[in-house]
Amino acid sequence: MSFWAKLFGGAAPAPGVRMAPTATRAVPLPLEPETAAQGLPAAAVEDRFFRFVFSLPASADIAPSEREQQALQRLDDICGGDRYDVRSLPRMPTVLPQLLRALKNDDLNGAKLAELIGRDPVLVGEIMRVIGSVAYRVVQPITSLQHAIVLLGQVGLRQVVSMHVMKPILLANAGMFGQVAGQRLWDHAERCAHAAVYLSKGLCDPFEAHLAGLVSNTGIGAVARALDKELSGALAVYTPQFIASVARIAAELTLQAARYWELPPNVLEALAERGTATLPMSQVLHAANLAAMVELMSEHQTIERDAVIEGEGAGRFTPLQLARCRQDLRRQFASNEQTYGNIQ
Template identity: 85%
Template sequence: MTEPGEPSDAVSASYVEDKFFRFVFSLPSSADVAPSPQEQQALQRLDDICGGDRYDVRTLPRMPTVLPQLLRALKNDDINGAKLAELIGRDPVLVGEVMRVIGSVAYRAVQPITSLQHAIVLLGQVGLRQVVSMHVMKPILLASAGMFGQVAGQRLWDHAERCAHAAAYLSKGLCDPFEAHLAGLVSNTGIGAVARALDKELSGSLNSYTPQFIASAARIASELTLQAARYWDLPPHVLEALAERGSATLPMSQVLHAANLSAMITLMGESHFIDPQIVIENEGAGRFTPPQLARCRQDLHRHFAPPEPIYI
């Protein structure tokens, strides 16, 4: 349920982000007071490990070596199935993921799938792009929660799926939908690195987390997300959008800003952790109107809402 005293008027993006951080890691609410000495020490230690360029990105999971080539190939509408099959065939895990998806009910064909190339043709460019990007990001996010457990990892992934979907939805006519989808998927990967650092350094020593502490941790997480995206050699437009996280002047940055907030509200609303109709200041980043954002949230709800139970 929505907590007592939750604002009824428009709230800031920072308010929503604070709620999201607490939702992901099951942290209690906190009064907006100055961080305690223990929190200040923890933040200093976190900054020493993760701030600036001090984090060792080599400790991050590596992307499959074939991924940069595959991403470039998938942007070419004229690429043929044989070439895609040759690239994907270099990664046995990716081959397995393609075949798993194509065997699902959504793609079940009348005739048996006879080859990887056949599966790729049936998936199509859009389906294959989503399989590739989700195959790469899902295990990274699910394994990223540290002391906060599997629930946190699943919530990070649930948000990534919704953010990617919303970014592709909002990108129409503004930027490349696949690059927007990819930016949405990776938008909060740095949170996992911060969670692991907190796990290692704090080991549950803090009983409460003030909004200032969470905002500082979220800032560091954004820096780490950008470092990770560079390490993974993601497309330049994705890097630009992640680098503009705070200002959002480029079209893809504005798409990512709005998609991120829409995904947070939708996911928390599904768990009754926040009012799903809440109004956020500058949610549209100067690009999207309230009706456009409302339609985006409605599309997220239609796409991700759990099915209604069937009673017999």
């Protein structure tokens, strides 16, 4: 079992709550034209996104069933508040926290970075792969890791390092939901990180915003695994209240994981303010998260691309700024060929 597979499981799932089987495509949830014109509440977008990720059917806005309430109570007993045993989470390999700290130091030279990175062969391979892509094609061949680091630049290197940490987590087997859900979580994480950088200009550190966007939904897989392993019975209907409660618990787990991984204080504050969004980075993360959800779902034709989201700007961004952010996401993710050195 790989180092990161311990978080979301690698073995066959234990008997538990059986949710809808993962399909290759989420069940479309068409918008009513007047709803799109008037604006969707952010909570409705998040509900649609959760169902999209896990291929859950739509549900009427009715009170949770007794079985749902029992499942939520059990889930809260396991994962709510600070009750989740963070010691069961894998720690980052030693080199990665060191690199994250080093990359905040503008005076650190390429030789020192190459020394740190050279301790992680997988990260070395990822850097060489990225530097060999079309975006970094150069006349002279890359002769060393240090040469690649200098060419990639500190900003591009920050992205490679942070994605090297998060991509295996989100692509890991998320219990009963499998690889499709993991891929969708990763696709959202990429878009959320990109949108967070776009919106961070003049408000907060772009790298910290990028990192906050990447980790923003890491707790979802852990919650899915808990549902799979610990709960008994079967749920045929998933009401919006049930989905919202599961999402809240997942957000708490995301914050616990971020603390355990010793992510930067500003990232922790943004994750802790998820429901209020008063700090600049919290507002950036709120808007980026919703923009990424809409863009990803629109790519799969489960929501209208130009859907208006109530409160998307978090009191900070104008409709024009948000529209430009979405347009930038479309340009960036128009093809499957992703590059790393595009943060300004």
